[in-house]
Amino acid sequence: MTIDDAPRDALRGGPRELLRWVATGAAVSRADLSRLSGLSPSTVSQRVEALISQGLLEETGAGRSRGGRRPRQLAVPTGGAVVGAIDLGAHHARVGALDLSGRVVQARTLPVRIEDGPEAVLGALLAEVTTLVGGDPMASPDGSAAGALRGVGIGIPGPVQHATGRIVSPSRMPGWNGFDVAAFCADRVDVPVIVDNDANLMALGAHRTAHPELDHAIYIKAGTGIGSGVISSGRLHRGAQGSAGDISHCRVVADPAPPCTCGNAGCLEAVASGAALVTALREQGVPVSDLTGVIRLIDDGDRQATALARQAGRAVGEILAVVVNFFNPQVVAIGGRLADCEPLLASMRATLYERCLPLATQTLLIERVAAGQDVGITGAAHLVIDHVVAPA
Numbered sequence: 001m002t003i004d005d006a007p008r009d010a011l012r013g014g015p016r017e018l019l020r021w022v023a024t025g026a027a028v029s030r031a032d033l034s035r036l037s038g039l040s041p042s043t044v045s046q047r048v049e050a051l052i053s054q055g056l057l058e059e060t061g062a063g064r065s066r067g068g069r070r071p072r073q074l075a076v077p078t079g080g081a082v083v084g085a086i087d088l089g090a091h092h093a094r095v096g097a098l099d100l101s102g103r104v105v106q107a108r109t110l111p112v113r114i115e116d117g118p119e120a121v122l123g124a125l126l127a128e129v130t131t132l133v134g135g136d137p138m139a140s141p142d143g144s145a146a147g148a149l150r151g152v153g154i155g156i157p158g159p160v161q162h163a164t165g166r167i168v169s170p171s172r173m174p175g176w177n178g179f180d181v182a183a184f185c186a187d188r189v190d191v192p193v194i195v196d197n198d199a200n201l202m203a204l205g206a207h208r209t210a211h212p213e214l215d216h217a218i219y220i221k222a223g224t225g226i227g228s229g230v231i232s233s234g235r236l237h238r239g240a241q242g243s244a245g246d247i248s249h250c251r252v253v254a255d256p257a258p259p260c261t262c263g264n265a266g267c268l269e270a271v272a273s274g275a276a277l278v279t280a281l282r283e284q285g286v287p288v289s290d291l292t293g294v295i296r297l298i299d300d301g302d303r304q305a306t307a308l309a310r311q312a313g314r315a316v317g318e319i320l321a322v323v324v325n326f327f328n329p330q331v332v333a334i335g336g337r338l339a340d341c342e343p344l345l346a347s348m349r350a351t352l353y354e355r356c357l358p359l360a361t362q363t364l365l366i367e368r369v370a371a372g373q374d375v376g377i378t379g380a381a382h383l384v385i386d387h388v389v390a391p392a
């Protein structure tokens with residue numbers, strides 16, 4: 001069993017958890033860590049020393065004394081950009097350099113032409129990330145462990161086989177099917193590269209920043225495509241191959257059922273994704289070029305666009321109701337560009353309440369992902385940080 005598969009209780013006081021308590025401010029000393037974990041002071045000290053020697057924790061100044069020697073305070077090194085992150089979208093990519101606490105040091109958005117293929121797109125983005133990290137004035141110039149790049153996390157807007165880092169049958173990504181992202185990157189950067197799908201990155205980023213205390217959560221990413229990420233017992237649940245949470249080809253009630261890129265008809269993605277809304281409006285004779293145009297029409301109260309947004313919200317709500325009844329999460333959060341679309345959100349919420357067991361929705365939080373445009377790169381950084389602290 002790898003540490004990724006271990007139940008959460010078995011990780012109590014593991015290096016990841018010790019680091020997280022310090023990063024979140026729950027602990028500032030070895031004594032705090034001992035109290036929180038229930039581990040003996042000597043075991044905590046051993047683990048803390050190991051984290052310090054890896055450069056993942058540092059000791060700063062001295063804490064408040066209660067008489068006697070003043071205790072040293074623990075902190076996660078901040079400021080140095082040591083984690084690279086790429087959140088690839090259909091038309092743009094957000095790239096960033098983050099520190100070991102998951103804080104964004106530098107980030108920028110770049111236009112992307114997915115159809116240029118994986119070598120060109122990922123090659124350019126990797127070069128950009130290396131520049132961002134290398135260009136960080138806080139990074140150590142001698143390349144010592146304190147400021148050196150520790151790893152790169154990459155989110156792909158399509159299905160990723162987790163064990164291999166390979167893309168499998170993505171929609172709207174011509175030339176990317178079967179591409180081995182991990183191997184391509186391993187030839188170009190000399191640090192661990194972790195690849196996952198964009199919805200999982202959003203889920204991890206949103207969970208760690210907004211609700212780290214909640215154990216069970218569903219995050220829907222609704223943009224050009226549609227997907228979701230699952231947090232179960234406090235950690236990202238990927239399933240056997242990495243496809244857990246991929247709701248894009250679940251069937252919804254739609255008449256007529258629009259054809260999907262997968263070859264079936266009536267898939268959630270063919271009804272409720274941003275790409276589906278663009279297609280449906282064009283078929284009704286409305287000249288929209290992209291999702292931005294659709295959102296503008298909805299914001300302007302356009303009748304056709306609003307009706308489609310409501311239909312999309314019902315479809316998302318239908319699938320989500322099954323997920324909520326089955327999984328019983330504490331929070332369901334929606335992110336991505338369609339999350340700001342009020343008619344979609346309202347009908348999603350109504351369908352969810354209508355179709356769920358009262359016990360499942362009694363205390364269920366339904367909200368927007370609040371972490372903003374850096375949520376994906378934050379999730380990517382946490383993938384890397386978790387891996388560096390305790391490699392699978």
Ligand SMILES: [Zn+2]
Pocket residue numbers: 248249260261262263264265267269270
């Ligand atoms: Zn489909």
